[in-house]
Amino acid sequence: MNSIAYIIDDDSAVRDALQWLLQSRGVQCQAWDSADAFLASATNELFGCCLLDVRMPGMSGVELFDRMRSIQCQLPVIFLTGHGDVPMAVKALKDGAFDFVEKPYDDNALVDKVLAAFAHDERRIARAESVNLVRQQLAQLTQREHEVMQRILAGKLNKVIADELGIAMRTVEVHRSHIFEKMQVRSAVELSQRLATLGDTGAT
């Protein structure tokens, strides 16, 4: 899995300069001259980070950022801007942008930021994968199994669960066994821990 810096800027000189800089440091790049072009060609699984010009004809960088988030693209975004605008920077960062850099940028600092964004994205992907695994396992559970699991996680005894659902204890045991099998755990404790990963946001 290779990290790629996705450059979106309408100015070909800027694109070329960024590509030259990053590639000279061993960073793979892909460049687009508009937000629309980027969205059209690469909406699927991306990995790395985005270098996004704030001011562009057509869809602005900020709009593209919103659009990406609305289609579940969580790629870290480094904004590039020519005119220092504090409120815009603040809003972008509070909305989850990874960084906000003024042009002219310092080459070394920018490369560092890209690498930091790469590292950030690697952690994000790792988290997303483990969360996805759990989601897939949860999706395999039947409705009844969900009802039972929920009560297991509430620490209830099979007997109590059976009473609540109006079924025999033996049936609960069977469901319980199926749940453990599908979730690939061997105890209620492991089940609880596996599901705990869903709630975690994993800060930093």
Add this chain to the structure above:
Amino acid sequence: MNSIAYIIDDDSAVRDALQWLLQSRGVQCQAWDSADAFLASATNELFGCCLLDVRMPGMSGVELFDRMRSIQCQLPVIFLTGHGDVPMAVKALKDGAFDFVEKPYDDNALVDKVLAAFAHDERRIARAESVNLVRQQLAQLTQREHEVMQRILAGKLNKVIADELGIAMRTVEVHRSHIFEKMQVRSAVELSQRLATLGDTGAT
């Protein structure tokens, strides 16, 4: 528990204006004319948010921010600055500042930000309290109980735990019982869930 806006600014005109604005909206305030004065008089339990001038004689707002974090003061900080400085805003936000506002500020917007910071701090306090409770309970456990608990959370059977620790199963059962009592849970599942709150960062 009342939220308070802690204003730190060397300019008395700014302090007065902020106090007037916030108090007219029903927000309680306390003001200091320097970072040192603030640190000296109010290092303990604060609740609400900080309005911090970036540029001040002596310790700057940014330095005060670092200092606060280093002494475990997690009060949300809203920076106020006269001269738009994007890199500084970006750094502050990436370091965990709540907001970064340029002067002259918009009254309504600033009040909104303060209220948002209050809400943020309320959530932080709530999280911290539940985490503290768990930490206190954990502190009550003896060394041996910790060893047993760790293995319970690994999903191990009493029998296995006994073997690993070289003690009788009955002893493990006793420890187990004490652990549950001290942690105020009634099953390994609840124990696991209670400890899961420690790992959570609770984003947003």
Add this chain to the structure above:
DNA sequence: CTCACTATTGTGGATATCCGCAAACGGCCA
């Protein structure tokens, strides 16, 4: 209609967990 899946229940036994009752040993404090 038959097959696969889900839900349901029973019997009976092997394990595990939970607990009260009892007790022994070492360390620390008054």
Add this chain to the structure above:
DNA sequence: TGGCCGTTTGCGGATATCCACAATAGTGAG
């Protein structure tokens, strides 16, 4: 030295969990 705490262990019983074997029933797909 006696009490308190932590650690240890045993006995025995009440519950609970885990599972193989076996069976009934409804539902949707092919």
